Amino acid sequence: MNLILIGPQGSGKGTIAKKIANDFGLVPISTGDLFREHIAKGDELGVIANSYISRGNLVPLDLTMKILKARLKKADCKAGVILDGFPRTLEQAEALKKVLNVDCVINLTLERKDCIKRMLSRRVCPNCGKVFSTILDRKRKCDSCGAKLVQRDDDKLDAIKTRLEVYDKTTTPLIDFYSDRLLKVSAAGSPDGTYKPVKNFLTKLGRRK
Numbered sequence: 001m002n003l004i005l006i007g008p009q010g011s012g013k014g015t016i017a018k019k020i021a022n023d024f025g026l027v028p029i030s031t032g033d034l035f036r037e038h039i040a041k042g043d044e045l046g047v048i049a050n051s052y053i054s055r056g057n058l059v060p061l062d063l064t065m066k067i068l069k070a071r072l073k074k075a076d077c078k079a080g081v082i083l084d085g086f087p088r089t090l091e092q093a094e095a096l097k098k099v100l101n102v103d104c105v106i107n108l109t110l111e112r113k114d115c116i117k118r119m120l121s122r123r124v125c126p127n128c129g130k131v132f133s134t135i136l137d138r139k140r141k142c143d144s145c146g147a148k149l150v151q152r153d154d155d156k157l158d159a160i161k162t163r164l165e166v167y168d169k170t171t172t173p174l175i176d177f178y179s180d181r182l183l184k185v186s187a188a189g190s191p192d193g194t195y196k197p198v199k200n201f202l203t204k205l206g207r208r209k
């Protein structure tokens with residue numbers, strides 16, 4: 001089973017992707033995380049990607065397909081994948097058609113004011129990548145590895161506004177593109193509340209396959 005998660009920034013795609021991966025044995029792939037790995041290494045791809053990411057803009061198609069295809073080629077992906085943050089444009093969805101058969105697209109919905117609130121409160125561990133919220137966790141240090149938490153450059157207000165504008169303009173057309181395999185779920189509540197209908201749906205889908 002191969003899935004896609006779409007939803008505006010702050011809707012909790014990463015959290016839901018991990019829950020699905022755990023319960024259904026799928027490999028979660030976040031293109032944002034793949035880019036951040038390259039940025040942390042300081043390699044050429046990371047330097048180029050960061051010039052787009054730090055401003056809240058999308059990385060060009062060729063570079064994005066390059067990192068995605070490389071990840072999909074790894075043996076663990078045979079079990080099925082859950083894509084978080086890809087595709088983000090119709091162009092990417094067309095390119096994906098050639099490399100992956102998608103069974104279901106989960107569309108998380110959240111009001112823009114809540115997206116902004118959640119993103120401004122997000123802190124990440126620069127060492128292990130664990131994500132925290134200043135509202136829910138109120139931590140300054142990572143509870144797994146002890147590193148001081150930081151705010152991502154693209155979680156600052158100007159970049160957030162750009163990212164949401166980009167999402168509305170380029171990513172929402174995907175909802176029509178995938179209308180024959182779409183599950184729409186509100187992400188306004190808790191992660192567990194959001195996940196419940198997703199899990200029910202995927203359990204039924206898994207039985208049919």
Ligand code: AMP
Binds near residue numbers: 009064084
């Ligand atoms: P995310 O962690 O998914 O919010 O991604 C962080 C940033 O990485 C985005 O704001 C984009 O700059 C870049 N990025 C992630 N996924 C893609 C994609 N599918 N296409 C282009 N850029 C992407």
